[in-house]
Every structure is written in structure tokens, then in C-alpha cells.
Amino acid sequence: MTRLVPGQATDAASLPAPFVPLDPDLVVSGTPTTRFVDLDETSHRTVGVWEHTPGVSTDVEADEVFVVLAGDATLTFDGEDAPAPLTLAPGVIVRLSEGMRTTWTVRETLRKVYISP
Template sequence: MTELLPESANRVAHARTAIVSLDPVPADEVVSGAPRQGIKELGSIAGAEAGIWELRGGTVVDTEADELFVVLSGEASIELLDEGHTVDVKAGDVMRLVAGTRTRWVVPDHIRKVYLTPSAE
């Protein structure tokens, strides 16, 4: 996958309009709907990976990685299953997710976010 913002260049990425290829969410993660998701790598900086993630049309479950994200467009209700409460996010919101948190993402239309997460190295 080609990074939009490689370490060796001063560049800009138009994250709200970048093409993110969407694929069906694996069946074991789907709660309802026919959700599709995709990731576009931005690059890495100071031991963190950055990317754009988009989810469309449905409800899915996930176990999170340690992550900080900014919502660019759309909205979601994120049920924090182990904590027993829900956080609603929309464009402009910033959220931290702790590794291992089990979540249920309810996305009526779409959500697009830019995320930072520790490199897998």
C-alpha cells in the first residue's frame, strides 16, 4: 500500500476527499447491515502509524488497538462494551481508544477518521 505522506517528503494529504477503497467487513464482525470499510495509509512519524479509516452502513464489533483519532466526516455511536456506556462522535471530535477495549460501532451512514496508533514493530 502506498503511503500518502512518506517520511522523505513534505506533502499534504486531502484526507476528507482521499479515495479509500472499501471492502465488506468480515462476517464475524458484523452485527447488522452490510457494512464496508477501508484504510488508506498516510505514513509514520515518531514511532506511530497514521492513516484514514472509513466505515459505511452498519453495525460492527471490534477489539481496539491503542489509538488516537479525529473524525473528519460522518458520525458513529461507539459502545464501549466492557465499560457499559456509549460515546457519540461526529466531525471535529477527537477520541482516545485503549488497546483491548471491546467496541460496537453503530454507523447509520458513514464515519471517516484520521488515526494515530503505535507502529507494529
């Protein structure tokens, strides 16, 4: 489904999508929910918006690059050679690789635009 139209703007802050609870196995603390909207898909990539409400959750990542639009969070990585924790705030750009194990500590609802292959 393509929601991005060439030559037209899309407001990433007001896209309609319901929040859904996370799988309880992924929740470390709080009652975080997430939502996402895929905006544009081709055979080579997907562009979308994702949000995570306050709380702490774990995930296993896909390949993606994202830009934080709003919120306040810390992203930590698990593993022997894990990168240092990242502070996520508006304007921060992050590259994730498939299989990275992460913990998202969200203090203020995090909204990001992502691009994944």
C-alpha cells in the same frame, strides 16, 4: 509507505482505497464495509484515514487516537467497567486502548484520521 510530504497538503476526503466487506463474524446488522489508507509510518507511529459505511459492527481495538472528519455514529464499549457510549461527529477526538471491545453503530459513513503507536 509515506503519502504525507513535509510542506504539502493531503486531502483526507478523497484518498483512493477500495471498500471491503467486514468479516461476517463482526457484523451485527446491515452490510457495512470499511477502508483505510496508511498515510505515514515511522518506527514510533502510524497515521492514516479509516472509513466505515452505515451498519453495525464489533471490533477489538488497538491503541490509537482519532479525530472524526465526517459522519454520524455511536461507539459503545463492552465490559464491566466500560466507558459511557460516545456520539461520533466531525471534530470529536477519541483515545482507544488496546483490547477495548467496541460496537460501532454508523448511521452516516464515518471517516476518521487515526494515529497509532
